[in-house]
Amino acid sequence: MQRSINKANATSIESSRIAQSIGFTLDRFIKNNQDQFQYASGELSQLLRDIALASKVVNREVNKAGLIDIMGALGSQNTAGDNQQKLDVLANIRFTRALAKGGEVCALVSEESESFVDLSNDGKYVIAIDPLDGSSNIDVNVSIGTIFSIYRRKTSPGTPIQHIDILQKGSEQVAAGYVLYGSSTMLVYTTGHGVNGFTYEPSLGEYFLSHPNLNMPDDGKIYSINEGLSDSFSNGVRSYIQYCKQQRYTARYIGSLVADFHRNMLKGGIYIYPATAKDANGKLRLMYECNALAFIAEQAGGKATDGKVRILDIELKELHQRTAFFVGSKNMVDQAQSFKP
Ligand code: AFP
DSSP states (O other): OHHHHHHHHHHHHHTSGGGSOOOOBHHHHHHHTGGGSTTOSSHHHHHHHHHHHHHHHHHHHHHTHHHHHHHHHTTOOOTTOOOOOOHHHHHHHHHHHHHHHHOOEEEEEETTOSSOEEOOTTOOEEEEEEEEETGGGGGGTOOEEEEEEEEEOSSOTTSOOOHHHHSOOGGGEEEEEEEEESSSEEEEEESSSOEEEEEEETTTTEEEEEEOSOOOOSOOSEEEOOGGGGGGSOHHHHHHHHHHHHTTOEEOOOSOHHHHHHHHHHHOEEEEEOOOSSOTTOSEEIIIIIHHHHHHHHHTTOEEESSSSBGGGOOOOSTTOEEOEEEEOHHHHHHHHTTOO
């Protein structure tokens, strides 16, 4: 009798939430999938781990952002007596430091630096990063993100870095991803074999596979665009917005590219940042905003263009080059393009 009660208890504990399997950690997933990568030497895997580690530190800072203000208001300073730094500068420092330490990266292009940062001549990879995108949303507690693209350098490791190593087209990315600091923190990445998403479990300090093989719906009903600027959009873009309204689509615009993109990838939708009177070539940066998301969109079955040309085929002429950006569900991007934006 005693024996059967114990068995029943054991069964109920096993099926309860506390005994649920914790699933696949990011580390294990990277390790298990290392062979998919054509240069499977482990360095790209290490690089992805370095990014994940830095993102955990940034996540901690982002979650404390409100408290930093409160502490500032009380007049407290850190132990060194330094002034508080802006969170996007801090994020840049965290990612640069993590990537410099690892030694896999020879050069880093960041939204926060005018020129590229020369890290280690022996590194085989070039990384482009927007350490904290949507930073104007920090103060109001709205989701923000980190976006990264990884390229293999063209010249031999050990030699000085050249422009051909840095100015590569998006189609040459070997991996790309983003971290979304939202209601939960997620890391989503691709190495060209589909897209996988991992959710951060703060009490364990680990990312766990939560969204395997992400697929963007071919169609959707969400359009994301800063309509306040519509007076300066082309007739084509204005007509497309009109079309969205006639179709009774839903407008959703956070103003954090990662968050808008992520929602549209899961639910189906289109994000547009077109050319405007102020930004004739669009506002967003090709190298560390659009290329990464275009690579992820395509890997998830979506599409990304500048209104005409595939984003991943655009020649890169300068580090901070801008582009118009149409990204999301394939049929929606095609439909938007049919309006000749
Ligand atoms: P910030 O990092 O300066 O907030 O810019 C964010 C961003 O690059 C992108 O995340 C948004 O989608 C877009 O700009 C918002 O721009 P608008 O405020 O012009 O709509």
